[in-house]
Amino acid sequence: MEAGEGREFQRLDLWLWCARLAKTRAECARQVSGGSVRINRLPTDKPHAKLRVGDVLTLALGGRVRVWRVLALADRRGPASEARGLYEDLSDPA
Numbered sequence: 026m027e028a029g030e031g032r033e034f035q036r037l038d039l040w041l042w043c044a045r046l047a048k049t050r051a052e053c054a055r056q057v058s059g060g061s062v063r064i065n066r067l068p069t070d071k072p073h074a075k076l077r078v079g080d081v082l083t084l085a086l087g088g089r090v091r092v093w094r095v096l097a098l099a100d101r102r103g104p105a106s107e108a109r110g111l112y113e114d115l116s117d118p119a
Contacts, residue, residue: 033077034098035099036072037072037074038054039099040098044108046084053072064076064080093114095112
């Protein structure tokens with residue numbers, strides 16, 4: 026069974042933590058609450074927002090803008106190599 030298989034959505038803060046955006050889930054929730062995240066171009070400040078496979082996240086962090094397409098939902102917070110399989114980085118390489 027693939028990671029996240031059988032589920033339609035996952036909490037945004039939990040997914041960001043599993044994708045290793047920050048060291049703690051609370052820190053991920055603060056990033057979302059602070060308005061640094063958009064889902065499919067729509068701003069969200071709700072850490073409990075529903076994230077689905079195929080959604081595109083825009084993350085304004087540390088003076089950089091990252092754009093990630095969600096490829097999979099996470100079952101757990103694993104190593105960095107596993108986390109990179111959760112998303113496709115669509116950001117401008119510059």
